[in-house]
Amino acid sequence: DGEVVRQGPADEIVKQYKQTQITLSMGQKLADRTDRSGTGVVKASDLTAEFDHDKNTWVVKLAYESDLKDWNEARILISIRRTTGEFFTELNSLNIKEFAKNRRANGKVEITLSPDVLPSPGEYICNVALISDNTLLDHVVDAHVFTVSLETVAEWNRITSTKGICYVKQSWRSIDA
Numbered sequence: 001d002g003e004v005v006r007q008g009p010a011d012e013i014v015k016q017y018k019q020t021q022i023t024l025s026m027g028q029k030l031a032d033r034t035d036r037s038g039t040g041v042v043k044a045s046d047l048t049a050e051f052d053h054d055k056n057t058w059v060v061k062l063a064y065e066s067d068l069k070d071w072n073e074a075r076i077l078i079s080i081r082r083t084t085g086e087f088f089t090e091l092n093s094l095n096i097k098e099f100a101k102n103r104r105a106n107g108k109v110e111i112t113l114s115p116d117v118l119p120s121p122g123e124y125i126c127n128v129a130l131i132s133d134n135t136l137l138d139h140v141v142d143a144h145v146f147t148v149s150l151e152t153v154a155e156w157n158r159i160t161s162t163k164g165i166c167y168v169k170q171s172w173r174s175i176d177a
Contacts, residue, residue, distance in 0.1 A: 030143055031065075038136040042066040042074075042105060044128045047144040049080070058113040060091060064130060064138075066105035073133035074103045078111070083123040083145070089168045099172045107174060114169035121148050 031045040046063040060078060064071075078091040091111050093099045126144040130137045 030140065033140055033143075036138055036140045038130070038138040040138065041068060042071050042130050042132070042137045044130060044138050044140055044143060047078070047126055047128055049124070049126060049144060049146040051148075052112075055112070055115070057115045058117060058119075060111040060113070060126070061108060062111075062128065063108045064106070068105040071103045071105045071132060073101055075101075075131040076109060077129040077131065079127045080124050081127075083125055088119055088124060089117075091168070091170055093172060096170070096172045100174065103174070110173045110175055112171045112173070117168050119148050121150050123147050 030047055031043070036043070042064055043066065044062060045065045047061070049058060049060045051057075052059050062076065062078065064076075074093070076091075076093040080088045080091070082088060093109075124146055125142050126146070127139075127141050128143045129139045
């Protein structure tokens with residue numbers, strides 16, 4: 001017996017609600033977000049996804065911090081999906097042989113995607129999880145939202161229509177804090 005607060009087509013109401021939630025959660029810096037789960041021993045403090053026009057590729061950057069000296073058996077997982085719900089890809093350090101599993105507890109990681117990765121225009125959401133030896137240290141849903149604009153797509157020699165998951169060739173680089 002709840003009160004009707006909004007009337008209209010269900011799909012549109014749900015879409016507006018989700019957009020409101022995204023806007024609310026994105027109003028805070030990632031480091032200040034309290035809606036996270038995990039032990040909190042290591043925390044994601046900043047996450048960005050930008051198109052590098054000089055390199056003609058997407059670059060995802062993650063900063064993390066901790067009071068610990070070292071983060072052992074480190075694993076970083078970033079999932080990217082469209083705001084409409086379609087899953088785009090997953091960036092998983094476990095799949096990168098060259099990525100050091102024992103890291104300084106405060107640092108930055110830069111993930112460069114293959115130049116042939118061209119997500120279709122629209123809004124995308126990144127979730128981030130930091131793991132150590134199968135223990136969830138930090139998990140933030142809707143940690144970052146980015147837009148693939150028509151202007152960005154206009155620079156490409158093809159238009160993509162992203163549907164479903166795709167494996168993305170990626171290069172990981174550590175940047176010491």
